[in-house]
Amino acid sequence: MQAWEIREPQTLKIGDDGPATVRTVSVSIVGGQVDVVTHGDAAGATLEVHELRGRPLQVTWDGNTLKVTHLKVEGENIWETLKRLGSSAAQDRARISIAVPEGVTAKLNTVSAQVLASGLTRPAKINTVSGGITLDHITDAVDVNTVSGTIELHGLVGSLKANGVSGNITVHRSRIDPVKLNTVSGDITLDLLSAKTSISSTAVSGDVLVRVPDADGFDVQLSSLSGAAIVDGQRIGNPGTRGGGRLSEGNPTLRIKASSVSGDVVVMRAQAVEQ
Structure with a gap:
C-alpha cells in the first residue's frame, strides 16, 4: 500500500513502476471539480491537483484501487455521508484531474464539486449533493445520483x-x-x-x-x-x-x-x- 498526503498542487504518477494495473478509481471530495479522462496507456494513472483548500487530500494506491479523498466515510453509506455534510465542510475544496486506463471502474462522490468523466469502458457510479454531473462516451453501466445538481x-x-x-x-x-x-x-x-x-x-x-x-x-x-x-x-x-x-x-x-x-x-x- 502506498499513501500520500497532498497539501498543495502537484502531479502524481500512479502504477507506472510495477506490473499492477489501476482497475478502480475512487474519489470522495467536497467542493471543486473532478475530471476523470482516459489515456492510451494500459496500466498507470496520473493525478493532477490543480487547486487545494482546507484539509490535505489523502491518496492511496493498493495495486488495484486509486483512492483520493477529502471525506471520511468509513462505517457508513457514502450517499448518507454526502447529505449529512452539506455545507459543513465548505472550506474543503479540490480541483483535480485523473487520467486513467479506459478499462477502469469509477466511483466518484462529491458534495458540491462538479464531476466530468469521459471515455470509460467499465461501470461508473457518481453521487453528488449539488454538483453538476457530465458524462461523455461511457460504454458500460452508469448510475448517477444528485439532489440539486x-x-x-x-x-x-x-x-x-x-x-x-x-x-x-x-x-x-x-x-x-x-x-x-x-x-x-x-x-x-x-x-x-x-x-x-x-x-x-x-x-x-x-x-x-x-x-x-x-x-x-x-x-x-x-x-x-x-x-x-x-x-x-x-x-x-x-x-x-x-x-x-x-x-x-x-x-x-x-x-x-x-x-x-x-x-x-x-x-x-x-x-x-x-x-
Missing part, C-alpha cells in the same frame, strides 16, 4: 440509472438499455439513437420528453395527473382529465413507461421528429 449525459452505450430531486436530467445521442430515470421537480429529456430499449421514467412536477428512432414494434404507457400525455403529436386521453394511456404495435422492441404528476409527458419517434 444537473445531469448531462452524452454518447452513452450500456445501461443507465439516474436519480435527481430538483436538477434536470438530459441524455444526448445515446444507445442505452435499460433506462431508469427519476426526478421530483427537474425535467427529463432523453434522446436515443436506438429503439431497442426499455425506458422507465418518473417525475413529480417536471416534464418528460423522450425522442427515439421509429421501431418495428412498440409498447408505450404514459400518464400525467394534470399535464398532457402526447405520442407523436397526438394527445392521449381527454383534456381536463387524467392524461395517459397505452399504445402498442407489432412485436415491441421499444418499451416506454413514463409518468409525471403535474408535468407533460411527450414521446416523439423519428418520423414525427422529421415532420
